[in-house]
Every structure is written in C-alpha cells, then in structure tokens.
Amino acid sequence: MATPATDLPASKPSVRVRQSGEEIVLRLCLAALGLFFAVGLLLPVYMLLSKGVQDADGQFVGLANFYAYFAEPGVSVVFWNSMRISTISTLLTLLLAGIYAFALTHSRMPGQGLFRAVALVPLLTPSLLPGIALIYLFGNQGFFRGALFGHSLYGPVGIVIGEVFFAFPAALMIVMTSLLTIDRRLYEAAKALGAGRLRSFLTVTLPAMRFGLGAAFFATFTKIFTDFGVPVVVGGSYSVLATDLYQKVIGGFDFQTGAVVGILLFVPAAIAFLASQVLQRSKVDGFGGRAIAYVPDRNRGRDLACFIFCGVVAAAIASVLIMAFLGSLFKLWPYNLSLSLVSYNFSEYEPSGWGAYRNSLELSCAVAVLGTAIVFFGAYLLDRAPGVGWLRSAINFCCMIPLAMPGMVLGLSYIFFFNSPSNPLGAIYGTMSILVLSTVIHLYTVPHLTALTALRQIDTDLEAVGTSLKVPRLTTLRKVIVPVCLPTILRIASYLFMNAMTTISALVFLYSADTKVATVSIVLLNDNAMLGPAAAMSVLIVATSSVVVGLQWLLMRGLLRKTQDWRRPTA
Amino acid sequence: MTLLRVRKHIQAVCAALTLAGALASGPAAQAEDLTVYSALAKEHFAELIAAFQKKEPDIKINQLIDSNGPVMARLLAEKDNPRADIILGASVPGLVMLQEKDMLMPYAPAGLDQIKDRFYDRKGDKPSWVGTDAWASALCFNKAEGAGKGVDEPKSWKDLIKPEYKGMIVMPNPNSSATGLLAIVGWMKIFGEDEAWKYMDALHENVAQYVHSGSKPCRMAATGEAVIGIAYPAPGVKAINDGAPLSIVIPSEGVGSEVEGVAILAGAHNADAARKLADFAASQEGNEIHNKYYALVARKGVATDVPNYPKGEEAALVDMDFYWVAANRDRILAEWQKRYGAKDAPK
Numbered sequence: 001m002a003t004p005a006t007d008l009p010a011s012k013p014s015v016r017v018r019q020s021g022e023e024i025v026l027r028l029c030l031a032a033l034g035l036f037f038a039v040g041l042l043l044p045v046y047m048l049l050s051k052g053v054q055d056a057d058g059q060f061v062g063l064a065n066f067y068a069y070f071a072e073p074g075v076s077v078v079f080w081n082s083m084r085i086s087t088i089s090t091l092l093t094l095l096l097a098g099i100y101a102f103a104l105t106h107s108r109m110p111g112q113g114l115f116r117a118v119a120l121v122p123l124l125t126p127s128l129l130p131g132i133a134l135i136y137l138f139g140n141q142g143f144f145r146g147a148l149f150g151h152s153l154y155g156p157v158g159i160v161i162g163e164v165f166f167a168f169p170a171a172l173m174i175v176m177t178s179l180l181t182i183d184r185r186l187y188e189a190a191k192a193l194g195a196g197r198l199r200s201f202l203t204v205t206l207p208a209m210r211f212g213l214g215a216a217f218f219a220t221f222t223k224i225f226t227d228f229g230v231p232v233v234v235g236g237s238y239s240v241l242a243t244d245l246y247q248k249v250i251g252g253f254d255f256q257t258g259a260v261v262g263i264l265l266f267v268p269a270a271i272a273f274l275a276s277q278v279l280q281r282s283k284v285d286g287f288g289g290r291a292i293a294y295v296p297d298r299n300r301g302r303d304l305a306c307f308i309f310c311g312v313v314a315a316a317i318a319s320v321l322i323m324a325f326l327g328s329l330f331k332l333w334p335y336n337l338s339l340s341l342v343s344y345n346f347s348e349y350e351p352s353g354w355g356a357y358r359n360s361l362e363l364s365c366a367v368a369v370l371g372t373a374i375v376f377f378g379a380y381l382l383d384r385a386p387g388v389g390w391l392r393s394a395i396n397f398c399c400m401i402p403l404a405m406p407g408m409v410l411g412l413s414y415i416f417f418f419n420s421p422s423n424p425l426g427a428i429y430g431t432m433s434i435l436v437l438s439t440v441i442h443l444y445t446v447p448h449l450t451a452l453t454a455l456r457q458i459d460t461d462l463e464a465v466g467t468s469l470k471v472p473r474l475t476t477l478r479k480v481i482v483p484v485c486l487p488t489i490l491r492i493a494s495y496l497f498m499n500a501m502t503t504i505s506a507l508v509f510l511y512s513a514d515t516k517v518a519t520v521s522i523v524l525l526n527d528n529a530m531l532g533p534a535a536a537m538s539v540l541i542v543a544t545s546s547v548v549v550g551l552q553w554l555l556m557r558g559l560l561r562k563t564q565d566w567r568r569p570t571a
Numbered sequence: 572m573t574l575l576r577v578r579k580h581i582q583a584v585c586a587a588l589t590l591a592g593a594l595a596s597g598p599a600a601q602a603e604d605l606t607v608y609s610a611l612a613k614e615h616f617a618e619l620i621a622a623f624q625k626k627e628p629d630i631k632i633n634q635l636i637d638s639n640g641p642v643m644a645r646l647l648a649e650k651d652n653p654r655a656d657i658i659l660g661a662s663v664p665g666l667v668m669l670q671e672k673d674m675l676m677p678y679a680p681a682g683l684d685q686i687k688d689r690f691y692d693r694k695g696d697k698p699s700w701v702g703t704d705a706w707a708s709a710l711c712f713n714k715a716e717g718a719g720k721g722v723d724e725p726k727s728w729k730d731l732i733k734p735e736y737k738g739m740i741v742m743p744n745p746n747s748s749a750t751g752l753l754a755i756v757g758w759m760k761i762f763g764e765d766e767a768w769k770y771m772d773a774l775h776e777n778v779a780q781y782v783h784s785g786s787k788p789c790r791m792a793a794t795g796e797a798v799i800g801i802a803y804p805a806p807g808v809k810a811i812n813d814g815a816p817l818s819i820v821i822p823s824e825g826v827g828s829e830v831e832g833v834a835i836l837a838g839a840h841n842a843d844a845a846r847k848l849a850d851f852a853a854s855q856e857g858n859e860i861h862n863k864y865y866a867l868v869a870r871k872g873v874a875t876d877v878p879n880y881p882k883g884e885e886a887a888l889v890d891m892d893f894y895w896v897a898a899n900r901d902r903i904l905a906e907w908q909k910r911y912g913a914k915d916a917p918k
Contacts, residue, residue: 074912141795152738154780236780239912247747247783332814334795335715351613513637527783528806529790 030387037398048413051259089163097171103306124545129538130162131233133323141334154236162230178212183291218276226406273404328536343532356521367500379451403445407505430512447492454488494552605844610639611660656839680853690869700834704865707828711789711800711807715816732773739798750785757827
C-alpha cells in the first residue's frame with residue numbers, strides 16, 4: 001500500500017505530501033472500519049429494536065409489546081424459565097469451577113497439566129454436543145438413566161447438566177486468573193500474624209477471588225442465558241428464550257414476537273455485561289509489580305481431596321466426550337450397539353450431507369483469515385493511527401458490543417436488515433458472505449482485546465522513530481509490528497477458526513440451502529431425532545477444532561523461537 | 572403451513588424480494604422461459620422437471636426450491652410484481668390463502684377427470700389448484716418398548732388417552748409443525764371441535780413432549796426415547812426399513828390429510844408454458860413420479876406399494892375442509908398455546 005511512495009525523489013515538499021497522503025489513507029481506513037460496524041452491527045440492531053416497539057403494521061406502539069408479553073403468564077413463563085435455569089446453572093458452574101481452580105492453583109496434587117487440559121476441552125465443542133451425549137447417558141434409553149432418580153432428562157435437569165459442561169472452561173479460566181494473581185506475601189503476612197489455614201483462606205483467598213468470581217458470574221450467566229445448543233437438544237417441552245425464539249421465527253415465521261423475544265434475550269445479557277464492566281473498574285489490582293507468585297506448601301490431605309475432586313469432574317467431562325464419540329459409532333442405538341460408520345454417511349439423513357461440513361470449513365477459514373485481518377488492523381488503527389476522536393471512541397464502543405450481544409439476536413437483526421427489500425446490500429442475504437460477516441462481528445470482542453493488549457506492549461516511540469527516519473507508518477506496521485505480534489495474530493486466527501466452527505446462534509437464522517453449516521445440520525438432525533448422525537457431526541467438529549489448536553501450538557513454538565528472541569533477556 | 576401469520580407480518584418478511592435478484596438476473600419473459608417455485612423435496616423436483624423437459628425441450632426452467640413456508644412468504648412478498656409463473660408442491664391451505672387473495676389463475680389441466688375429488692379445488696368452474704400428492708396423520712409405536720412397559724399397541728386415537736400411556740407419547744408442536752396442526756384439525760373433523768379440545772386436554776396428561784418438527788416423534792419412538800409418536804408414516808417407514816422395532820398405526824377413527832399441489836400464478840408471464848407443466852404434473856407419468864415419493868397421489872389408480880407402508884391409509888382419510896383450516900388456523904394455534912404451551916416440565 002505504502003511502498004510506491006518511497007521511490008519518490010526525497011525533496012522536502014514531497015516528504016510532507018507523502019506523510020499526509022498516508023495519513024489520509026489511515027483516516028479513510030478508520031472510517032471504513034466505522035462503516036463496517038455501522039453495516040454489520042449498528043443498523044441491523046437498530047432495525048431489530050425498532051421492530052420491537054412497532055405493531056404488526058409498523059405503527060409505533062412503545063412498550064406495548066412487552067406489556068402484552070408479560071401480561072400473559074403462559075407466554076412470559078418462558079422468560080422466567082430462562083432466568084431460573086441460567087441462575088441455577090451459573091451458581092453450580094461457579095461452585096465447581098471455583099473449587100477446580102483452587103485445586104489447580106493452591107495445591108500440589110499430581111496431574112495438574114492433564115486436569116487443566118481436560119477442563120478446557122469443552123471449548124472445542126459446539127454446545128449441541130453435551131446435550132447429545134446426555135441423551136446417550138441419561139435419556140429414556142440412556143446407560144445411566146437410573147442416576148436421575150426417575151426424573152426425566154428432558155427439561156430443567158438436562159439443560160442444567162449440559163450448560164454446566166458448556167460454561168465450565170470459561171468460568172474456570174476467569175477464576176483461575178484471579179487466583180494466580182494473589183500475592184504470596186499476603187499469605188506469609190497472614191501466617192506471621194497467627195492466622196490458621198481457614199482464616200487465611202477466608203481473609204486472603206476469598207477476597208482475592210471476589211472479582212474473579214464476580215466476573216465469572218456475569219460471563220457465565222450471559223453465556224448460559226443466551227445459549228441455544230443445550231436446550232434445543234434436551235429442553236423437551238421446557239421452553240427457554242433461545243428455543244422459543246427459534247420456534248417463533250423458524251417454525252412460525254412470527255417475526256414480530258421474534259423481535260420482542262430477541263430483545264428480552266438481549267437485555268439481561270447487556271445488564272450482565274455492564275455490571276461486569278463496573279466491577280472491572282472498581283477492581284484493585286492485587287498483583288503489583290513487586291508481587292510474588294504463590295507457591296502452595298505441602299499438605300497431603302488437601303492434595304488428596306483436590307485430586308479426588310478434580311478426578312471426578314475431569315472424568316465427567318471426559319465421559320461426555322467419549323459418549324458422543326461412541327454414540328456416533330453405534331449402528332442402531334439402542335437396539336444394535338455394534339460399531340459401524342453408518343452415522344457418518346450424512347447424505348442418508350440430511351440433504352446437505354458432507355456438504356455442511358465443507359461449508360463449515362469454508363466459513364471458518366474465511367472468518368479466520370478476514371476476521372484476523374480486520375481485527376488486527378482495526379486494533380492498530382484504533383491504537384496508533386490518526387483519526388477523529390469521536391469516531392475512535394464510537395468504534396471502540398462498537399468493538400465491545402458483540403460481547404453482550406447474543407448471537408441469535410444478531411442473526412435475527414440481520415434478517416430484518418439484510419432481508420429488507422429496500423436494502424441494496426440485500427444481495428448477500430442467503431450467501432456465505434452474510435455468514436462470514438455475522439460470525440466476524442459476533443466473535444469480534446475477544447480477539448480485539450487480545451490484539452490491543454499485544455499492540456500496547458510495543459512502544460509507540462517506534463512510529464516516532466520511524467517517522468523521523470521518513471519510514472511510512474505502514475512500513476513500520478509491516479516490518480516491525482506485525483512480525484512482533486505474530487504469535488498474537490496466530491492466536492487470534494485460531495480462536496476465530498475454532499469458534500466459527502462451533503458457533504450456531506447467529507447462523508441458525510441466516511443459512512440457506514446452499515450454505516448450511518455443520519452446526520446447523522446438527523440442529524436439523526436433532527429436530528428429526530437422528531441422534532447418531534448428530535453425534536457424528538459433533539465429533540467431526542471437535543476433531544477439526546482439535547487439529548487446528550494442535551497446529552497453532554506447533555506453529556507457535558516455531559514462531560516463538562524465530563521471532564521472539566528479542567523478548568529473551570540477553571546473556 | 573404457517574401462512575396466515577405470514578400474511579400479517581409480510582412486511583417483515585419481504586425477504587424474498589431481494590433474493591429475487593438471482594432470478595431477475597435473466598430478465599423474465601422470453602417466450603419459452605418458465606419460472607417455477609417449488610416446495611417439493613429436491614430429488615422429487617429434479618426427477619419431475621427432467622421428465623418434463625424431455626417432453627418440452629424448448630422450455631427453459633428457472634427454479635427456486637425451498638420449504639413451504641419460505642416459498643409462500645416469497646410469493647406474498649412478490650404479490651404486486653409476481654416473478655413466478657407456477658408453484659409446485661405447495662400445501663393446500665397455503666394455496667387456498669393465495670386463492671383468496673386472487674393470486675392464482677384457474678386452469679383445468681388435461682385429464683382432470685382422472686384426479687380424485689379431494690385433490691383439486693372445487694370452488695369455481697375451473698380449479699385454482701390441483702393436488703399432486705397427500706400425506707396423512709399416523710401413529711408410530713415402538714413394539715419393544717411397549718412390550719417392556721407392558722402396554723398394547725394403540726388402535727385408535729381414543730386409546731391414547733388411557734392412563735397406561737402416561738408420559739409415553741410425543742407429538743409435534745402445531746405452532747412450528749404442519750404435522751402437529753394436521754393432527755389437531757383431523758381430530759376436530761372427527762370428534763367435532765369441542766370434543767377435540769376435551770380429547771386434547773386428556774391427551775396432554777399423557778404427552779411427554781411437544782417437539783419442534785413433524786418427523787421427530789416417529790424417530791423418537793424408533794429409538795425408544797418415546798413409546799408412541801403422533802406424526803405421519805414416512806419417517807416411521809424409513810425407521811422400520813433401518814431395523815427399528817416400530818409399527819405404524821392408522822387410528823380406527825380415521826386420519827386427517829394434507830394435500831400438496833400445483834397452481835399457476837395470476838399474472839404469470841409465461842402462462843402457456845406453465846399450463847404445460849400443470850398438465851404434466853397431473854398426467855399419468857407425473858403421478859408415477861409423485862408415487863415414488865408419496866404413497867398417496869392425486870390420480871386414480873396410481874398406487875405402488877411402498878415396503879412397510881401401512882395399509883388402509885387411503886380408506887381412513889377423512890374429508891378435510893381446507894378452506895375452514897385456512898380460516899381458523901390462527902385461532903386454533905392461539906387456543907392451543909394458551910392451553911398447553913406453558914407446560915413447564917415433561918410429566
């Protein structure tokens with residue numbers, strides 16, 4: 001982009017022209033990023049919100065739709081179902097993840113690496129997978145159906161178990177981070193002051209976990225409240241907002257009620273998001289520059305208890321995965337359990353066949369490549385490039401919205417926006433492009449924050465030095481910043497790929513016959529109670545994500561050796 | 572399927588229009604172009620059109636294939652500027668709705684006298700739509716699970732409300748499934764509306780789950796997740812052929828049926844070509860193709876046995892009043908939702 005300029009004769013005026021020319025380009029890029037968010041996020045969401053306050057004929061009716069919704073107990077029961085189930089699942093997840101995190105950071109039990117790895121595996125699975133595995137385990141024909149004491153899996157019981165599996169790793173990571181940042185000197189001080197184990201746990205560990213648990217609560221609640229995959233498989237007749245929305249829009253073409261339900265799905269998620277931001281702000285950093293990392297001392301009783309607890313949880317996680325894999329191999333469950341690959345012959349069960357898996361690969365690659373480029377260059381523009389202040393803050397804000405925006409709501413708002421006859425961009429409706437766009441927006445926040453963190457580690461003086469040496473900014477970006485950030489870029493790409501592979505929420509509203517992806521195919525297979533093929537498709541997704549994570553890990557090792565030498569202290 | 576509601580929200584759905592870009596790319600109206608919208612299964616459509624083009628090699632087909640709901644939504648969205656000439660495989664309640672909006676062009680295809688009475692529109696001189704095939708309600712019963720739980724195969728709809736079947740029955744939610752709605756309007760036809768609601772109140776006590784899609788109940792019965800599924804025969808037949816211990820029951824009181832058919836759009840740009848296709852869909856050859864995908868087809872005397880397909884289905888059909896269904900659909904669904912929609916947990 002910037003290279004032609006270097007060939008110009010280096011007379012003084014031309015230097016100035018060259019600099020400002022580049023500035024214009026960068027400003028234009030920032031404006032383009034703003035446009036990207038306007039089209040991909042703001043306008044669609046505006047359309048959705050305005051639909052929520054209109055009647056069927058498009059007249060403005062204020063909050064009447066919402067009054068009507070809550071006035072009918074038979075209708076609003078769905079909302080309260082969602083609140084109840086999400087609260088219970090969240091508390092349960094936090095309890096398990098809290099103890100698990102404590103065991104990983106505050107004990108010397110053996111096998112920590114393995115326990116950590118197993119606990120993170122659910123990140124590689126679509127949220128449909130736990131539900132499917134649970135049917136094999138605890139369904140009316142399940143191997144361990146007696147374990148539910150006569151309760152049916154279908155309904156609250158199944159949803160809670162599935163959601164805990166699904167939300168566990170995210171909660172674990174947040175809580176663990178907070179536990180790892182406890183200053184060892186605090187424990188030493190407590191001991192010196194005569195505090196016993198319990199007392200130092202209550203006065204040091206718990207307060208330090210407070211913010212971690214708070215943040216984990218909001219993140220987990222949002223994740224569970226907006227999840228579609230678990231309840232659609234094991235929810236039975238117990239409706240929650242996400243499945244209700246699916247039924248209203250896909251089953252009944254009732255877009256009006258769909259908009260209302262979509263907004264109801266969005267509001268608690270947005271409140272949780274704001275609350276976690278407030279929490280973040282009030283947080284006092286316990287891990288100052290001089291802090292010393294905590295190293296647990298020996299304690300056999302504690303280590304044994306931790307080991308048993310982690311062993312049980314890890315075994316439960318592993319059994320869900322193993323069950324899904326076995327389930328995909330049964331010939332005719334539950335009547336013929338001999339192993340066969342018939343379930344992988346997808347075209348027998350679903351018209352798109354293996355095409356859905358290929359579409360998923362295509363989508364994930366496109367999201368990984370385009371998404372990484374947009375996210376990283378976007379973060380660069382926001383952090384370092386010139387631009388109007390208000391536009392910059394507006395875009396910064398837009399980058400955070402997707403974290404609070406349920407994918408289903410995004411998908412629904414895309415229907416309203418791109419499917420409107422007056423929209424010239426309507427041509428992308430029903431194509432792969434709209435899936436890519438929605439997925440990039442849906443996943444934007446986390447990689448964006450990762451990119452910002454990496455960029456902020458690089459001294460801004462670099463550009464100043466570059467400018468004084470008449471090196472265009474974009475050359476600095478290309479020759480210095482990108483190579484230095486390569487590990488981060490790789491991590492972003494793999495995050496995007498993995499999540500594009502496993503996401504379902506926005507896509508379930510946006511796919512067409514030619515762009516059906518693997519997760520959508522699982523939903524349709526499940527709608528037809530084709531359990532084996534649904535399990536098989538889930539297994540494929542997990543396998544693909546695992547391969548990508550493995551590749552990332554290998555590349556990372558090579559890269560770190562090649563490009564990160566400068567980080568090492570010189571001998 | 573879900574047409575009346577679609578009508579209300581049509582502005583939201585206007586959907587359609589933009590996608591039509593694809594169709595508009597070759598501006599319509601060359602003499603031998605024909606734009607077909609179809610809700611038939613892909614393979615069924617492909618076979619039918621291939622056979623038609625063998626007869627009429629000069630007609631170039633522009634096609635749009637989707638499920639019934641989206642096809643209807645598209646047609647409604649394009650009401651003022653129709654792009655389609657003919658529609659295939661649309662459900663009759665939907666066609667009736669188009670008919671009431673004057674969107675259809677009546678046409679009597681060649682050989683109409685060979686079409687069974689219940690399969691074509693008899694409101695005007697010429698039918699606005701002509702059926703191609705039909706499907707009916709049925710029960711799927713898991714014999715192995717039934718034996719294990721000590722219950723007999725139900726023979727009739729009334730059997731289903733016996734207390735011994737408590738928690739064993741799965742049926743599709745009529746709000747999202749045409750199969751579910753069909754079962755309900757069938758009961759209303761058989762028992763009368765008031766009795767049908769009483770019947771459903773009792774049935775509700777035995778239902779374990781109302782599920783999203785119409786083929787799920789039979790599949791759930793096939794895997795033993797449920798003992799009885801209220802649905803239609805096709806998914807059950809496939810499960811039996813795959814080896815599931817299932818039987819398909821045509822309840823003795825009779826079953827409601829839904830006809831799918833062909834109609835020419837008012838304002839079709841290529842009405843002549845559309846008539847040729849309508850003729851072909853009603854012909855012997857066309858019906859033999861339909862028969863590969865449906866046991867019940869429109870033309871008299873076309874009935875090949877499908878292995879494991881339940882016997883006596885056609886005799887059990889009750890006369891459905893499609894016009895009544897179209898007019899009362901929204902009311903029935905709202906009442907259903909009020910009575911059974913808030914079912915908290917499976918019983």
